[in-house]
Amino acid sequence: MQRIPTTATFKLLIASSVLFPILMFLLAIWQDYRSLLETNRVEVTRSTATFKHHAMNVFETHQLIADRINEHLRGVSWDAIASSDQVRSFLHRLADDYPQVQAIWLADATGRVRNGSEFLPAKPVNITERDYFQALREKDSGIFIGHIVKPLVMKNLNFNLACRRWNPDGRFDGVIVVTVFPEYFSNFWNRAVPGKECTVLLLREDGSVLSQMPRIDPNRLHLPPGELKTITAAPGQNFVSSALLDGVERLYGYQRLDKYPAYLLYGVNQSELLKVWRRHALYYGCFFAVALGTLLGCSLAANRCSRNEEAARRALQESEDRLRQLGDNLPDSAVYQYVHEEGGRVRFTYFSKGIERLNGVTADEVLRDAGVLHRQIPEETFRDMVAAEALSARLLNDFAMEVPMRRSDGELRWMRLHSRPRRLPDGQVVWDGVQTDVTARRQAEDELRQLNEELDRRVGERTLELRRKDQQMIQQSRHAAMGEMIHNIAHQWRQPLNALGLTVQRLQMFYELGEFDKKFLDESVEDSMLLIQHMSKTIDDFREFFKPDRDREEFAVCVVIERALQLVKASFENSQISISFKRRAECTINGYPSQYAQVILNILANAKDALLERGVQDPEVAIEVAVEGGRSLVTIRDNAGGIGAEVLPKVFDPLFTTKGPQGTGIGLFMAKTIIERSMHGEVSVRNADQGAEFRILV
Structure with a gap:
């Protein structure tokens, strides 16, 4: 005879049927809230880092633009800037090349805007009230970011990035302003x-x-x-x-x-997070409400099992179908359960039908063979997943991982696997989890990353372009020196050509006098060949000077200076200018020897021109090599009386010359560019006791 449950047992069963689903429901919605909150935190952190990287790229681009303008206008007066259409065109091209730049303005130390990438109104524009102008006037703080202001020239609200205009003595000489629209x-x-x-x-x-x-x-x-x-x-x-x-x-x-x-x-x-959580809570509520009803129904059925066993079985089947349907209908998700058996084999005990929408395989196929699902995961990722599951099983903490999975139809999707392990009495570990399709989010992240990579590429291309232009200017300077070199070669060849002519005349004279013999012929040939070899070596030195430097290399400073002196020796001797070369140290540096020699020749050419122009008695140039602070120091002095105080700050400025139409204004500018940019050294000039003194420190 079947035993009928007592009233106390029935009440306990009813109470358990109510409390257990409620507790499970509260646990589920609490866990879901934590998961959503953490997902939101991760998404917010990633997006913040991406937007920060974008803003940094924009500000760094503006700083590069300001540095380029400073270099381009170094030494140019404000009156020349204000009246120059070339300056406005240069600024306009810069603004057009970079979409993040709306306009570029140049203001002098009084705050008056003197030129810009846009046309200025007839009435003078003054920015002395702007915060960036006041801050930079007080001290040089690098790039200063101004607050949003109502513009003086343009129509929309904007903010500005500004920096001081370069000045050799460090005093305030106006600002360079780059305008940005917040849009x-x-x-x-x-x-x-x-x-x-x-x-x-x-x-x-x-x-x-x-x-x-x-x-x-x-x-x-x-x-x-x-x-x-x-x-x-x-x-x-x-x-x-x-x-x-x-x-x-x-x-x-x-x-x-x-x-x-x-x-x-x-x-x-x-509020968006709470909406999603409430929607999930509704799903869970429906699920556990059905579970609660099912358990209550089962309890009531158990009480009448002796008379109503078939009805209870049908009610249980209906409840299971409802639970399964809820799991099958979760949007973009599938519910699963699996165990790790002995030997490390994985076996799925349940999978909702959502797996067919997500992975293109049926739940029955996965239940028969877990490899049907695992083979969709790349081998390396699968090894990482197995290691993470092993750690989760050992610590009994949540397992969460995003993995790529390639469906049987070839489509690649990203899935987030999130499960919680529990250990059974027999020692097996069971995972209850949810698989969610996160492909759309990953694609959005990839597109954002590609946008940042494209921005980095464009900045890199512009940087390379600027470097190529610097190399072109160096080559132009070298070509400008070619005329001077040809003049030097003419002086180098004049004496051996005269000697070679005398030797040829002697051949004719001795032949007519009857004293022409083999010994005289051999001596004449030997003398002629020595003169020709000397002239050939002059050509080789000339070609070596104009050979472009391809890579940095170690070279001896004294050797390069001696090579340069050989090129100008005859020209200086013809002009009766003496050159002395004193070595206080033997220095080896890393750089470009031909460009270094060009710097020496440019400075020597300027010294020669100054000595000849001023008609100095006993003109001389002194070169000295020493070591200062662990770096090579080359000093070149002349006795031409020095450089005027108003000219001295401008000698390295581009296109600045005191020689009139005969001067190019790029010799000393390129000398400074080669030493400071290409070789990371320093070049300076000052007036010494009897003339100018150039110092090259590398």
């Missing part, structure tokens, strides 16, 4: 996260808003001090706030832009 950043953010309810802020460290998505509110261009303190005091790189600009509660990620005084904030609405 450049917000347009990029809109493309990176289309249709998403989020906000992105670019702030100065004092709380001034530089750009914002959605649009900037002109009435709120500065964060209150309390909100700025919330950002800087937040632990890690995330915080939750409901008072930044619009009062909406968001999860924010923030990062400082390294060397720039600015922050990048990216925030996702907490």
